[in-house]
Amino acid sequence: MQEIIDTILSGEAVSKDFANLAIPEAYRGNVLLKEDIGIFDGVPSADKDPRKSVHLRDVPTPELGLGEALVAVMASSVNYNTVWSSIFEPVPTFGFLERYxxxxxxxxxxxxxxxxxxSDMAGVVLRTGAGVNAWKPGDEVVAHCLSVELESPDGHGDTMLDSEQRVxxxxxxxxxxxxxALVKANQLxxxxxxxxxEEAASSGLVNSTAYRQLVSRNGAGMKQGDNVLIWGASGGLGSYATQLALVGGANPICVVSSxxxxGICRAMGAEAIIDRQAEDYRFWSDERTQDxxxxRRFGKRIRxxxxxxxxxxxxxxxxxxxFGASVYVARKGGTIVTCASTSGYMHEFDNRYLWMSLKRIIGSHFANYREAWEANRLIVKxxxxxTLSTVYPLEQAGQAAHDVHRNLxxxxxxxxxxxxxxxxxxxxxxxRSKHIDAINRYRTDRH
Known part of the structure; x- marks a missing residue:
């Protein structure tokens, strides 16, 4: 492994040098163990601790298949699906692996x-399988997380609709x-x-997700002048939605919790900001009853x-x-575009405000190949x-997932x-010098 690192860091290696590197028989990876399913039984979701379930282990290097690539991972990042995986919710991921x-x-x-x-990484291609022509050993890449087979006609208009679509x-x-990492070459x-x-590795999933959800015709189809309410506008997903709104000529209304x-949203250029903690919005009277x-108070503040x-x-x-508040505050004929559900999947809303005002709810999940590429192109340009704020070593991936789970x-x-x-x-x-302030916007240790 050290030879791979040295070759990458040399800055002088060419494709042939990478092709001649020996592929290690094993590598270190952060894993979940099937035997750990059940360790959090009876524990409330908020108290489940990824540090107990994420283990750094030596694992065998997988065989390289048709249309695939092995990539030396220089850096990765934590997404909320990492949290879900690590706390075995809503279901353990081993069921996905068994079906696949x-x-x-x-x-x-x-x-x-x-x-x-x-589901994120930036690194260097080490090997490509048969049928791969677009990439070669030594190429510096990032990966999007869409894995599809495209043997069904359903996915040929939008790859996210493929019957074998996976993350x-x-x-x-x-x-x-x-x-x-082992990826399909068309993820690169x-x-x-x-x-x-580490900066390059932090954007793939969330930037692509926000792009489809907000900009794409498969999502909300945002246009210039639109008012866009963005929940968690400084967070992993919302921070990209805020930037996309600003770059696209829309008016983001940023909802934050401190x-x-x-201040981060203002630094990005947003002007309309609601601090829901300071203004003490409580959309639920109790766990079963919305208020x-x-x-109405929230809608008045938006206006x-x-x-x-x-x-x-x-x-x-x-x-x-x-979600109840989101359906209410959208304008007549407006759009609520939804993904994730980090506070719970069972949404409740008053349907009168949807049907009588001709609003639309659109479900959005990650992005297709083209959307992911367009989203990455905006970063390249x-x-x-x-919006990277903190970086952990590989040995502390569980701690990184813990931080995201606890919204720290x-x-x-x-x-x-x-x-x-x-x-x-x-x-x-x-x-880089042209954009250094924006690149470091979330890095308080760099100011």
């Missing part, structure tokens, strides 16, 4: 008593929180040359910030806690910037893999 393993002989590699997790590192094995995209490894997070008076207008789009991801983080939490330290991997210093 029944598909064919090649897929059977994924059905193991351990699951290497992680890599969540519904497949050999994910990115490891020293080596160019690494933004002005970013470090003055510090409000419509709070919906104060927009010059009397309701929002065209609600960017929803908290779920149960906020310096239009959208990573801002933006994205990164994890170094083969990169020996932060700050490596920049190939375009001139472009």
């Amino acid at each position: 393993g029944r598909r064919n002989e090649l897929a059977r590699r994924h059905d193991l008593p351990y699951h290497v997790i992680g 890599w590192g969540f519904e497949t094995n050999f994910g990115g929180l490891a020293e080596i 995209m160019p690494k933004p040359p002005h970013l470090t490894w 003055e510090e997070k409000a 419509p008076k709070e919906w 104060e910030l927009t010059g009397g207008e309701d929002v065209d789009i609600v960017f929803e991801h908290p779920g149960r806690e906020t 310096g239009k959208i910037h990573p 983080h801002k933006g994205k939490v990164g994890v170094l893999a083969l990169a020996p330290r932060e700050g490596l991997g920049v190939r375009d210093e001139e472009s």
Whole structure:
């Protein structure tokens, strides 16, 4: 493994040098163990601790198949699906691996008593399988997490509709929180040359998800001038939605939970901000009863910030806690576009405000190939910037997941893999210098 690291860090190696490197028989990966299913039985979700379920282990390097690539992972990041995986909710991920393993002989590699997790990475291609022409050993890449088979006609108009669509590192094995990752080669995209490894690794899942949800015609189809309500606007997903709204000429109304997070939104260029903690919005009277008076108070506050207008789009991801309010505050004919549901999947809302006002609810999940590529292109061009706040070593991936689970983080939490330290991997210093303040916006230790 050290030879791989040295070759990457040399800055002089060419494709042939990488092709001649020996592939290690094993590598270190952060895994969940099938034998651990049940360790959190009876424990409330909020108290389940990823530090108890995420283990760094040596695992065998998987066989490389048709259309696949082995990538030396320099850095990765934590997403909320990492949290779900680590606390075995809503179901243990081993069921996904078992079903995938029944598909064919090649897929059977994924059905193991351990699951290497992680749905983001930045690194260097080590090997490509038969049929791969777009990438070669030595290419510096990031990966999106869409894994599809495309043998069904359902996916050929939108790959997210493929009947065998999966999220890599969540519904497949050999994910990115490891020293080596196995991906389908069509998951690979160019690494933004002005970013470090850890910065480049932090955006793939959330930026692509926000792009489809907000910008794409498959999502809300945002246009110039739209008022967009963004829940958790400084967080991992919301921070990209806020940037996309600003770059796209829309007016983001940013909902945050502290003055510090409000300051981050202002630094991004947002002007309309609601600190829901300071203004003490309580959308539920108790765990079973919502309070419509709070919906109305919230809607009034939004109109104060927009010059009397309701929002065209609600960017929803908290779920149960906020969904009733989201349906209420959208304008007549407006759109509520939803993914995730980090506060609960069982949404409740007053349907009168939906049907009588001709509003739409759109479900959105990750992004198709084209959307992921377009989202990454915006980062390459310096239009959208990573929102990395904290970086952990590979050995502390469980702690990183714990931070995200307890909402102790801002933006994205990164994890170094083969990169020996932060700050490596920049190939375009001139472009970086133009955007350095935006790149470091979430890095309080860099100001």
